[in-house]
Amino acid sequence: MDVARFEFDLDTTWTAFFIDADRNIYSRYGGRDESTSDGRQTKASLLQTMREVLELHEQRKAASRLLVKDADVHPAPSAKLTPKDIPLLRDNHSGCVHCHQVREYRLLQAFHDGEFRRDDLFPFPLPENIGLKLDRDHGHRVSEVVEKSAAAVEGLRPGDTIVRVNDVPVHSEGDVRWALHRAKSDQPLAIVARRQSPSGDSSTVSTELRLSANWKQTELGWRKSLRSVPLPLGFLGYAMGREERTAAGLKPDSLAIKVASIRGSGLATNLDLKKGDLIIQLDGQRGERTLDQFKSDLLRRYAPGDKMELRVLRDGREVSVEGLFPKWHTNDVSVP
């Protein structure tokens, strides 16, 4: 399977494509967020995408081959990539390859090739990241524009239907997310929307969004591939249960990551964490987090070399520990 042409969010358990006989992609459908695996998918939005794709397919069939426009389909990659083309996967993996494992091997391969970039951590950004909430029962019609967001600044409105993001024609939220995924984070984002007037007339709105530096960041705690991110925590730990937290004198809904043991070097050694420390605050935040959510919080806030601080309970006293966020590193060459 060509995972370059059929690129999708590999941490999801279900995703779909609409294609023609030449494997041109009309639309991508699927995608999730941290709340539920299928909360962003509805029967109504799937049918909406199907209707649009079928109409486009019929139009392209009716047009002469010379008049068929590449701009109507998703841009194709310049080269094919199969899981076997990832050297670490080919050399170290046997048996069935799960989708998330393909992503994990790509992360490990990028690190070992010296090509890992922080942006790689945040695949398939949400439309909310650019200030757009999309109607779940339509898929690519704006239901809300987040106040003061880039989308609001450029005048996008509720009711606008997003029809293109950069070079990607849009028929679903999945299309929007793929376009955001492949967009350069430091370049303006071109959006074309269809706007209906109260009298029913339709017009086209074209705009360019200028986005903040970290606009691609989303919660990573739900992603299976998080375990293969080259972040050396340097400790083994766990999120304490509610009863343990209460026994430690903490609120039941508070942050409580127990450092069970120090392993190798990394964040723990940089901040001089000790076995038995209880992490209770990160960047002023004390809300309940799992270990994976805590890891996600770290990755969203810091880059290697950034100064950081944690508050920990040590021998019954609350202390502050400071140090530098560690450089990317992993010794892993395979994925369990």
Place this chain on the structure above:
Amino acid sequence: MRLLPLFILTFTPLSLLADQTPRWHTDITRACEVSRTTGQPIFLVFRCVR
């Protein structure tokens, strides 16, 4: 090594509207052949079973 699990559906507007049973294939090459012959687009599904 088995690659990503996939299921492929070819469908027509008529089959959708009439709720006819769609045709599933597990080989994308075969699905493309059917699509070329019938003029139907393809619904390609990736499902990862953990």
